[in-house]
Structure formats: C-alpha cells, structure tokens
Amino acid sequence: MIALLKRDLSLSIRAGGGFGLGLAFFLIVTILVPFGVGPQSDTLRLIAPGILWVGALLACLLSLDRIFALDYEDGSLDLLATAPIPLEAVVAMKALAHWVTTGLPLTLAAPVLAVLLNLQGAGFGWxxxxxxxxxxxLSMIGAFGAALTVGLKRGGLLLSLLVLPLYVPTLIFGAESVRRGAQGMATTTPLLLLAGLTLASVALLPFAAAAAIRVNLR
Amino acid sequence: MSLWEYANPQKFMRTSQMVLPVLTVLTVLCLTAGLLWGFFLTPEAVNFGSTVKIIYIHVPAALMAINAWLMMLVTSLIWLVRRHHVSALAARAAAPVGLTMTLIALITGAIWGQPMWGTYWAWDPRLTSFLILFLFYLGYIALWEAIENPDAAADLTSVLCLVGSVFALLSRYAVNFWNQGLHQGASLSLDKEENVADVFYLPLLVCIAGFVLLFITLVLLRTRTEVRARRVRALITRERMA
Amino acid sequence: MIDLGKYAAAVLSSYGITLLLLAGLIALTLIRGARVRRHLDQLEARRTRNG
Structure with missing residues (x-):
C-alpha cells in the first residue's frame, strides 16, 4: 500500500501529472474574482471565505479524472483489482495521493491568497x-465520482455534474467555519461537523468506489 | 403469490397492461377533478388572496419530487440485492418524472414567492434543498444516459443513488445550519396540512391523489418502454452474433 | 370566469407552466414508448420470418 502511494505520488509529480495545475487554477480564480466584483476591500473581505472555499473545491475537481483514468487505460487498474490488497484500500490510497498532491498544496496556498482578498486576521487560522x-x-468524494465514470470516454464533464452536488455539505460547513471564525464567532460546531463528514467519507466511500470500479472492470 | 413475481419482465408486462387503462382513467379523473375544484371552487385565503390556488400544484409536486427519489432508492436497493431487471428499469423510468416534479415545485414556488415574499428566489433552506435535489436528479439521469452497457449502468446508478441519498440528506441539514430559515414564519406553515382549513384541504387531498396516480401511471408506462428497449438491445446483439 | 384579483398573473402562469411541463413529460413518454414499441415489433417480425 505504501508502495502504491509512492508510485502515485511520483507519477503525479512528474511532468504531465497535473501537479501544480490545480494550484495555478486556484490562484487564477482568486485573482479573477476582484475583477468581477470590484476592488472594494469591504466587499472582498465579506466574500473571501466563500471564494477561497469554492476556488479550492473547483481546483480539486480539476484533477479528479486523473485518479483512475490513466491506470484504467494502461490496464494497471485490472492488476490492482486482482492484487492481494483489497480494492477498497487501493481506492483509499489513491484518494490519499490525490489529497497530498492537490488538497494539501491548496491548504498551504490558501492563506497567501487570502491576503489578496483582505480576509480578516482572525480568519487565517480557521x-x-x-x-x-x-x-x-473532497478528494474521497471525488475518487468515488471518478470511480463511477472511469469507463467512460467523455467522463470529465459528467464527473463534475456528479461530484459537485455531493460537495455541497462540505462546502457549507467549511466556508461557514471560516466565516464565523473571521467574525470572531464560535467555530466549534461547523468544524466538528466538517471533521465528521470527512471521517465518514473516508470510512464509507472507499467501499462504494471499489464497488463502482469492479462494475467498470467487469 | 408474492411481489417478486413482478420481477419477471413478462409477468410485469402482462399485469401492467391490464392495470394501465384503469390507472389512466383514475389519474385523469382525480387530476381534473382536483385541479378544477381547486381552481374554480375554492375561496380566497385571507392573507394570500388567490395565490392560495397555487398550493394545489405546488404541494403535490413537491411531495412527489421527494417520493420519486425514495422510490428510486428502494428500487435501486432491490436491484443491487436481488438483481431484478424490472426494478432497475423502474428506477430509471422514475427519474425524469421526479425531475419534472422538482422543476414544477421550484417554479410554482418562485411564482408564489414573488407576491408573498417580494422575491422570486430566496436562499431559504427548503428552496435550496429542492435545488440540490434537482442537481442530483440531473446527475443521476446523465449517468444513465452515458453508460452503454445496461447492467453496468444499472449498477453504477444504483450506487450513485445510495450515496446520493445520504448526501442529499446531509445537504438538507447542512442547508438548515447554513441559513436558519428566513421564511420559517407563518407563510411557510401553509405547507403544513394541519394549518389549512377544510375548504382548502379536501381539494388538496384530491390533487395529491391525482399526482400520485399520475406518477404511478407514468412510471409504469416508462418502465414498459424500458423493458422493451432492453429487449430491442438484446435482439440486435443476437442478430449481430448470428 | 372567476375573478382572481391582483394575483391573476401568478396563479394563471403557475397553472400554465405546470400543465405545459406535465404535457411535455407525457408527450415524451408516449413518443418514446411508441418508437421503441415499433422498433421491437419490427425486430420480432424479422426474427419470426427468418425462423
């Protein structure tokens, strides 16, 4: 499993793996928003939590179809499915690799971009x-969506249509905790709900995703 | 005699053929009676004027929008557990009907909201939940259309339906949390049937019955079509093999 | 015709849109049903002819 994680990480960091593309997209989205809504820093401060969360979500979406597509095309997904480790673990590892190459950099880049949007000082930590x-x-739900569409030739657009509604609760709890944190209100409830959502997704969705992959490999 | 006998496509086709004419007549009767009663014979409500007549389509449509998804959930489960083709096809047949119901509920709600709340759209929890439900229907239908192998499509859409149901429920609570109901006051309690006087309640019941019947009739019709479409596919493949 | 008061437009348009949408759904259902049925009949006929 560790070997699989290493392999996926090195594959995505290598050229053409899409690493950094999500980050660049996140950067562009956050830069474009002020052009759209105007440069008033009060307005920007108000919408900064939402923009940053939506931007991170869209950037995450960008690289989802790569989770399984390449392995499906060259047949290594068939090998992984018959490998001694359970397919559920493979899915979880691939989602983890996606998170390390997308979610983690986005998290680290977000405070820098938050400066551009005049996020209130108290909000950065949150x-x-x-x-x-x-x-x-986001990565785990995305892996489930990618597993559903892996056999399709033009799955990219469909993938977004399937995954975006599933992102709604995560987005609400995430952006809500930043908004509350920035205004100095208590953030415990949304953060706990967000953590619960993540844990539940990580615990349960690998099974659904593995089931979907088995159907697609049939 | 058990319910599972209808999982046999031939048996299903025979029985549904017998039931359909009766159902169609009943649907037409209930819908025309309920809508005409609601439209022409009910008084205006004190605070709502004639807009109260909109609930005769809004409430039944909203009910069916949710029930259609529940029915899809049940039939998807039956397909996953017992692998009855008719069940999977019924789920597929119900989705567009549910989508239309959701759309009707959203549109009539918006039209009603303009004079009552002063706005077509507010990010009220209920409205938002229905919008999200609409997106789920779209994704579900798109997945069915995208996959060519019918069995794989049935499997994948069933899994999506299960996961989607959990997330739809989660969204419902998340949305409640996100915006604690600007409009939870007197205006929305019109939806709750105990607050509605009998003059409005009885035609509403007839309308709900009409919408339920319409849903069943349409789903049966569409399931029959899907069963036939499946047979067409099978015959074409067999011809190609020969 | 009954008097709908100042909300006539709202009530009439919601009934109109609903009927339109339902009619569209029913029409689509019937059209696709008829087309698939015709196709199936053709195939069945060909199959019995060829033995």
Whole structure:
C-alpha cells in the first residue's frame, strides 16, 4: 500500500501529472474574482471565505479524472483489482495521493491568497484548519465520482455534474467555519461537523468506489 | 403469490397492461377533478388572496419530487440485492418524472414567492434543498444516459443513488445550519396540512391523489418502454452474433 | 370566469407552466414508448420470418 502511494505520488509529480495545475487554477480564480466584483476591500473581505472555499473545491475537481483514468487505460487498474490488497484500500490510497498532491498544496496556498482578498486576521487560522479538515473529504468524494465514470470516454464533464452536488455539505460547513471564525464567532460546531463528514467519507466511500470500479472492470 | 413475481419482465408486462387503462382513467379523473375544484371552487385565503390556488400544484409536486427519489432508492436497493431487471428499469423510468416534479415545485414556488415574499428566489433552506435535489436528479439521469452497457449502468446508478441519498440528506441539514430559515414564519406553515382549513384541504387531498396516480401511471408506462428497449438491445446483439 | 384579483398573473402562469411541463413529460413518454414499441415489433417480425 505504501508502495502504491509512492508510485502515485511520483507519477503525479512528474511532468504531465497535473501537479501544480490545480494550484495555478486556484490562484487564477482568486485573482479573477476582484475583477468581477470590484476592488472594494469591504466587499472582498465579506466574500473571501466563500471564494477561497469554492476556488479550492473547483481546483480539486480539476484533477479528479486523473485518479483512475490513466491506470484504467494502461490496464494497471485490472492488476490492482486482482492484487492481494483489497480494492477498497487501493481506492483509499489513491484518494490519499490525490489529497497530498492537490488538497494539501491548496491548504498551504490558501492563506497567501487570502491576503489578496483582505480576509480578516482572525480568519487565517480557521481557513487553514477548515481546509485541512475538509479537503480529504473532497478528494474521497471525488475518487468515488471518478470511480463511477472511469469507463467512460467523455467522463470529465459528467464527473463534475456528479461530484459537485455531493460537495455541497462540505462546502457549507467549511466556508461557514471560516466565516464565523473571521467574525470572531464560535467555530466549534461547523468544524466538528466538517471533521465528521470527512471521517465518514473516508470510512464509507472507499467501499462504494471499489464497488463502482469492479462494475467498470467487469 | 408474492411481489417478486413482478420481477419477471413478462409477468410485469402482462399485469401492467391490464392495470394501465384503469390507472389512466383514475389519474385523469382525480387530476381534473382536483385541479378544477381547486381552481374554480375554492375561496380566497385571507392573507394570500388567490395565490392560495397555487398550493394545489405546488404541494403535490413537491411531495412527489421527494417520493420519486425514495422510490428510486428502494428500487435501486432491490436491484443491487436481488438483481431484478424490472426494478432497475423502474428506477430509471422514475427519474425524469421526479425531475419534472422538482422543476414544477421550484417554479410554482418562485411564482408564489414573488407576491408573498417580494422575491422570486430566496436562499431559504427548503428552496435550496429542492435545488440540490434537482442537481442530483440531473446527475443521476446523465449517468444513465452515458453508460452503454445496461447492467453496468444499472449498477453504477444504483450506487450513485445510495450515496446520493445520504448526501442529499446531509445537504438538507447542512442547508438548515447554513441559513436558519428566513421564511420559517407563518407563510411557510401553509405547507403544513394541519394549518389549512377544510375548504382548502379536501381539494388538496384530491390533487395529491391525482399526482400520485399520475406518477404511478407514468412510471409504469416508462418502465414498459424500458423493458422493451432492453429487449430491442438484446435482439440486435443476437442478430449481430448470428 | 372567476375573478382572481391582483394575483391573476401568478396563479394563471403557475397553472400554465405546470400543465405545459406535465404535457411535455407525457408527450415524451408516449413518443418514446411508441418508437421503441415499433422498433421491437419490427425486430420480432424479422426474427419470426427468418425462423
């Protein structure tokens, strides 16, 4: 399993693996928003938590179809399915690799971009914490969506349509905890709910995703 | 005689053929009676004026929007556990009907909201939940359309339906948490049937019955079509093999 | 015709849109049903002819 994780990580960091693409996309989205809504720092401060969370979510979406597509095309997914480790573990590892290459960099980059949007000082810590807690759920839910569409030739657009509604609770709890944190309100409830959501996704969705992959490999 | 006998496509086709004419007549009767009663013969409510007549379509449509998803959940489970084709096809047949019901509930709600709340759209928990439900229907239907192998499509959409149900429920609570109901006051309690006087309640019941019947009729019709489409596929493949 | 008061537009348009949507759904259902049925009949006929 560790070997699989290492392999996926090195594959995605290598050229053409899409590493950094999500980050660049996140950067562009956050830069474009002020052009759209105007440069008033009050307005930007108000919408910063939401913009950062939506931006991170979309950046995450960008690299989802790569989770299984390459392995499906060259047949290594068939090998993994018949390997001695359970397919559920393979799915979990692949989601973890996706998180390390996408969710983690996004979390680290978010405070820098938050400066551009005039996020209130109190919000920075909550922003990082909420993204740290929430992005694993994004990767895991995304892995499930990718598993559903892995056999399809033009699955990319469908993948977004399937995954985005599933992201709604994560987005709500994540952005809500940053918003509350920035305004100095208590953030325990949304953060706990967010953590619960992530844990439940990580615990249960590998089974659903593995079932979907088995159907697609049949 | 058990319910599972209808899992046999031939048996299903025979029985549904017998039931359908009766159902169609009943649907037409209930719907016309309920809607005409609601539209022409009910008084105006004190605070709502004639907009109260919108509930005769809004409430039944909203009910069916949720029940259609529940029915899809049940039939998906039956498909996953017992692998009855008719069950999977019924789930597929119900999705567009549910989508239409959701759309009707959303549109009539928006039209009603304009004079009552002063806005077509508010990010009220209930409205938002229905919008999310709409997105789930879209994704579910799109997945069915995208996959060519019918058995794989049935499997994958069933898994999506299960996971989607959990997340739809989660979204419902998340949305409640996110915006604790601007409009939870008197206006929405119109939806709760105990607050509605008998003059409005009785035609509403007839309308709900009409919508339920309409749903069943349409789903049966569409399931029959899907069963036939499946047979067409099988015959074409067999011809190609020969 | 009954008097709907100042909300006539709202009530009429919601009934209209609903009926339109339902009619569309029913029409689609019937059209696709008829098309699939015709296709199936063709195939069945070909199959019995060929033995």
């Amino acid at each position: 922003l990082v914490l909420s993204l740290l807690l929430g992005t694993p759920a």
